[in-house]
Amino acid sequence: MNSTALSVDSVGHVYGHGTAEQFHAIGEVSFEVDRGEVVCIVGPSGCGKSTLMRIMAGLMRPSSGTVSVDGSPIEGVPADLAMVFQDYSRSLFPWLRVRPNVEYPLRHLAKAERAQRATDALADVGLGEHDRKYPWELSGGMQQRVALARALAVQPRILLMDEPFASVDAQTRSDLEDLVLEIHAETGITIVLVTHDIEESVYLADKVIALSAQPSTVLETIEVDLPRPRNQLDTKESSSFLHYRHRAYELLHR
Amino acid sequence: MSMSGRVWRVVTALGSLTVVVIGWQLLTASSESYFFPPPSEVFPHLWRGHGGIAEPPYLSPSPSDLFLGAGFYEDLVPSMWRMLRGYAMATAVGIGTGTALGLSRAARQYTDWIINFVRAIPPPALLGIWIVVFGLGDGPKIYLIAFAVVWPILLNTIDGVASVDEQRKQVAAVFKIPFRRQLTGLYLPSASPKIISGMRISLGFALIMMIISEFAGATNGLGFRLKEDLSFFNFPDLWATMILLSAIGLLLNGLMFWAEARILGWHRKASEVSNL
Ligand SMILES: Nc1ncnc2c1ncn2[C@@H]1O[C@H](COP(=O)(O)OP(=O)(O)O)[C@@H](O)[C@H]1O
Numbered sequence: 001m002n003s004t005a006l007s008v009d010s011v012g013h014v015y016g017h018g019t020a021e022q023f024h025a026i027g028e029v030s031f032e033v034d035r036g037e038v039v040c041i042v043g044p045s046g047c048g049k050s051t052l053m054r055i056m057a058g059l060m061r062p063s064s065g066t067v068s069v070d071g072s073p074i075e076g077v078p079a080d081l082a083m084v085f086q087d088y089s090r091s092l093f094p095w096l097r098v099r100p101n102v103e104y105p106l107r108h109l110a111k112a113e114r115a116q117r118a119t120d121a122l123a124d125v126g127l128g129e130h131d132r133k134y135p136w137e138l139s140g141g142m143q144q145r146v147a148l149a150r151a152l153a154v155q156p157r158i159l160l161m162d163e164p165f166a167s168v169d170a171q172t173r174s175d176l177e178d179l180v181l182e183i184h185a186e187t188g189i190t191i192v193l194v195t196h197d198i199e200e201s202v203y204l205a206d207k208v209i210a211l212s213a214q215p216s217t218v219l220e221t222i223e224v225d226l227p228r229p230r231n232q233l234d235t236k237e238s239s240s241f242l243h244y245r246h247r248a249y250e251l252l253h254r
Numbered sequence: 255m256s257m258s259g260r261v262w263r264v265v266t267a268l269g270s271l272t273v274v275v276i277g278w279q280l281l282t283a284s285s286e287s288y289f290f291p292p293p294s295e296v297f298p299h300l301w302r303g304h305g306g307i308a309e310p311p312y313l314s315p316s317p318s319d320l321f322l323g324a325g326f327y328e329d330l331v332p333s334m335w336r337m338l339r340g341y342a343m344a345t346a347v348g349i350g351t352g353t354a355l356g357l358s359r360a361a362r363q364y365t366d367w368i369i370n371f372v373r374a375i376p377p378p379a380l381l382g383i384w385i386v387v388f389g390l391g392d393g394p395k396i397y398l399i400a401f402a403v404v405w406p407i408l409l410n411t412i413d414g415v416a417s418v419d420e421q422r423k424q425v426a427a428v429f430k431i432p433f434r435r436q437l438t439g440l441y442l443p444s445a446s447p448k449i450i451s452g453m454r455i456s457l458g459f460a461l462i463m464m465i466i467s468e469f470a471g472a473t474n475g476l477g478f479r480l481k482e483d484l485s486f487f488n489f490p491d492l493w494a495t496m497i498l499l500s501a502i503g504l505l506l507n508g509l510m511f512w513a514e515a516r517i518l519g520w521h522r523k524a525s526e527v528s529n530l
């Protein structure tokens with residue numbers, strides 16, 4: 001059986017093709033994501049990471065190239081895919097409380113099943129107590145947990161995350177990183193996570209894909225061979241971690 | 255607002271109202287003007303029949319009538335019923351059309367100038383022709399009210415639906431929410447603050463249009479009574495209807511305020527902590 005969950009094949013993207021404001025965001029990007037793998041995409045800001053995410057999610061068509069899930073090119077949003085967006089405050093629905101926010105994508109399920117999934121997902125992200133609050137009553141880190149719970153509740157096989165922790169404080173950030181690792185260990189879900197934080201990418205990933213500035217290309221794919229489970233102290237103090245970090249830093253800052 | 259704050263507001267409002275009525279009484283009682291009867295003469299016209307040219311009163315002193323007079327059934331109810339139907343029609347058409355236009359940039363571009371053109375027609379200018387076309391019944395009055403008040407609802411709905419956050423649309427797309435549920439679960443709630451603010455503007459406007467629509471081709475209603483009172487020089491009744499109208503205006507505003515607080519509680523509180 002083919003173990004490739006998602007493959008990005010010579011994807012390029014030009015915004016506003018043929019107009020005066022034509023902008024070449026993605027040059028040519030190819031990589032593969034194996035089942036159950038955590039892949040982190042790093043690259044300078046503006047290099048087209050979010051664009052690439054939207055293309056992988058089937059939200060927009062690339063100017064060239066294809067994205068395949070389980071070997072077949074995607075037409076629209078693939079089944080069993082969920083996404084956590086960068087800006088949590090504009091991702092949750094402020095007119096709904098936390099629980100209905102999480103249940104919103106589950107309307108096709110029976111009521112009891114829906115409630116059970118939301119309860120489980122909220123418990124997984126440590127927000128079981130807060131399901132009757134409104135998103136705007138929660139801190140940024142908690143809101144991003146709600147967004148994560150909403151994505152997990154659909155029980156996806158592929159989870160895309162676009163700079164999910166970019167706008168939370170450092171403490172919350174490392175908590176959320178560990179939460180993602182925990183969920184990954186439990187569910188074996190395939191995760192593609194975009195970040196501009198090199199350390200975060202090495203800490204989370206099996207594979208770090210370093211992108212160049214726009215029009216972006218893959219500079220190098222770093223296979224991160226660090227043991228799991230990982231933790232913030234031992235993993236980050238290990239010499240191999242520092243080695244990977246060093247390599248990624250060199251790539252992105254040369 | 256605290257309880258004592260609320261009580262204090264009611265007290266100050268009642269206080270200033272008393273001063274105004276007393277001032278009104280003093281000014282008009284000392285003048286001989288026929289057009290401005292003192293409130294001591296106007297108010298009793300609200301609940302007591304005066305015979306002759308006087309109109310049936312809106313209220314009744316008798317508990318067996320539930321304190322409601324003939325004027326309530328003959329004029330107030332028909333007026334409010336017309337207004338309500340016109341307003342409901344405007345709301346349905348405004349939100350329906352506004353949502354459709356808000357969803358499609360192309361449709362907006364094609365219709366933008368038409369809307370601006372039609373909206374520029376002063377509604378009362380249409381009254382005569384509508385009576386000719388639709389006859390003397392309630393129809394032309396309701397259509398006139400609806401035509402006049404649909405614009406704030408329509409324009410605000412278009413604006414609200416068109417400005418739904420791009421990322422929230424992507425959320426709906428990624429989670430494969432069917433279009434109908436995107437409408438009810440994303441577009442309408444997201445646009446609701448703007449839609450409701452349009453509905454608030456329109457409600458005040460509907461009251462005005464209700465009166466105007468009854469100035470011609472009507473045989474009952476508050477607007478009809480105002481016209482009759484004026485032509486018969488029946489000024490106490492004229493002023494009694496004015497007082498009633500302002501009370502209705504206040505009541506409608508209060509209802510709208512209450513509904514808004516219930517529907518848009520999330521919006522007010524969320525706006526306090528962020529810009530959404
Ligand atoms: N809808 C769009 N139209 C035109 N240009 C865009 C659009 N979205 C993004 N861009 C441009 O494409 C580039 C890449 O954007 P993005 O994918 O958001 O980068 P990143 O997520 O890596 O910061 C940016 O320079 C941005 O200005």
Ligand SMILES: [Mg+2]
Pocket residue numbers: 049050051086162163
């Ligand atoms: Mg981005």
